[in-house]
Amino acid sequence: MKILLLDHDQPHADQICKILETQGHSPISVSSWDEALKELGTHEYSIALLDYKLLPDSKGSLEHIRRVSRRHMYVIGMDIPDNENAIQLGFNSVVSDIKALETVIETASLFFLRITQLADATHDFPSAGGVISKSAFNQLFMSSMDLSRRDGKEAYVLFFSIENYKNIVAGESEYSARHAAARLAHHLSQTRRQSDILAQVDDNEYAILFLRPDYGKEPIEATKRFAKTLAEIKDYTMGVSSVDIALRLHTLPSGHLEQEESFTVQS
Numbered sequence: 001m002k003i004l005l006l007d008h009d010q011p012h013a014d015q016i017c018k019i020l021e022t023q024g025h026s027p028i029s030v031s032s033w034d035e036a037l038k039e040l041g042t043h044e045y046s047i048a049l050l051d052y053k054l055l056p057d058s059k060g061s062l063e064h065i066r067r068v069s070r071r072h073m074y075v076i077g078m079d080i081p082d083n084e085n086a087i088q089l090g091f092n093s094v095v096s097d098i099k100a101l102e103t104v105i106e107t108a109s110l111f112f113l114r115i116t117q118l119a120d121a122t123h124d125f126p127s128a129g130g131v132i133s134k135s136a137f138n139q140l141f142m143s144s145m146d147l148s149r150r151d152g153k154e155a156y157v158l159f160f161s162i163e164n165y166k167n168i169v170a171g172e173s174e175y176s177a178r179h180a181a182a183r184l185a186h187h188l189s190q191t192r193r194q195s196d197i198l199a200q201v202d203d204n205e206y207a208i209l210f211l212r213p214d215y216g217k218e219p220i221e222a223t224k225r226f227a228k229t230l231a232e233i234k235d236y237t238m239g240v241s242s243v244d245i246a247l248r249l250h251t252l253p254s255g256h257l258e259q260e261e262s263f264t265v266q267s
Contacts (some may be wrong), residue, residue: 001046001109005029006036006054007078012098016049019101025109033061040068046112047105048073049095052080062090062149072115072142074108074255088152093254111255118201125200130189137199140209145253155252156210156219158226160184162236163244163262165204172240177204180236180243191229220259223249227261237267 003025007013013029020027028045030036033054040048048065055061062075077091086094092111095104118138127133144155162168162184168177181204188206192198197209210219227247236243242264249259 001025001112002044003027003047003049003105004036004039004045006033006048006050007031008051008054015098016101019098020105023102023105025105037065037068040065040070040073044070045073046071047108048075049078050075050091051078052084058084059089066090072119074112074115076104076108085152087148087154087253088150090149093256107255107257111250114250114255129185130192130198131185131206132197132199134199134201137197137201137207137209140197140211144209144211148253153212154254156213156258157250157252158208158210158219158223159201159248159250160188160206160208160226160230161202161246161248162204163246164242168240168243176239179238180240183233183236184230184245187230187233188226191226219249223247223259223261227263231263231265234265236265240267242266 003020005013005016005027007016007029008031010031013031017027017029028039030039033056036050039045052058065075066073074092075090077086077089077094080086080089080091080094093104093108095101118134118141121135125134127136141157148155162177162180165177165181168180185200185206188198188208192208195211197211199207201207210222213219230245236245244262244264246262247260248257250256251258
């Protein structure tokens with residue numbers, strides 16, 4: 001991925017660029033705010049890695065680069081003071097030291113791909129049976145990201161995937177695979193709370209957006225509850241030996257994988 005690095009310390013910037021290149025990314029390093037704005041206005045970047053000390057107006061600066069950027073970037077902050085709320089400033093996440101850089105960039109890369117997938121208007125899914133379309137979900141997803149940045153509070157999104165969907169298509173039939181997905185959608189619609197926003201986001205995948213959890217551990221508890229309930233249902237299979245289902249809970253706006261559950265339903 002193309003990554004913009006804003007860092008006035010050249011040796012430090014060179015060290016970061018070397019790590020990013022080892023991960024297969026294409027970093028461009030600049031040392032001033034004006035250079036960063038020029039780059040973002042001229043080229044498309046997936047990730048921006050910004051030294052907090054070089055931002056002229058902390059939160060206002062982040063709003064500025066998001067307006068200038070040609071796409072929705074994943075923005076990482078460096079050297080942010082302990083008394084600042086990084087989310088409220090407008091960052092997706094922070095990197096505390098160079099040892100954590102690889103992990104943070106990996107999370108950023110995967111979440112940027114997820115953002116891109118949800119925003120892809122060429123492949124939408126219609127609303128039906130309590131499941132909203134991917135395009136409608138994307139609007140709510142992005143609004144939730146913006147709201148998190150305004151109030152500094154995290155939100156959550158839970159993805160449900162049929163992991164062996166392509167194997168079912170290849171080994172059995174597309175109809176059998178679609179049947180498994182349809183049954184998953186039905187049970188999700190029946191199990192979710194009214195406040196949970198459910199959408200189909202891929203042939204084999206659905207998502208629920210938790211807009212405002214009542215307490216911190218609620219999304220994790222909900223993920224475990226969904227996994228337990230869904231694993232006890234056996235009607236996903238039709239002419240197939242098994243269906244593998246995975247649940248992944250991500251924190252917004254960082255995209256951090258908060259909780260993961262999986263199970264297999266045998267025919």
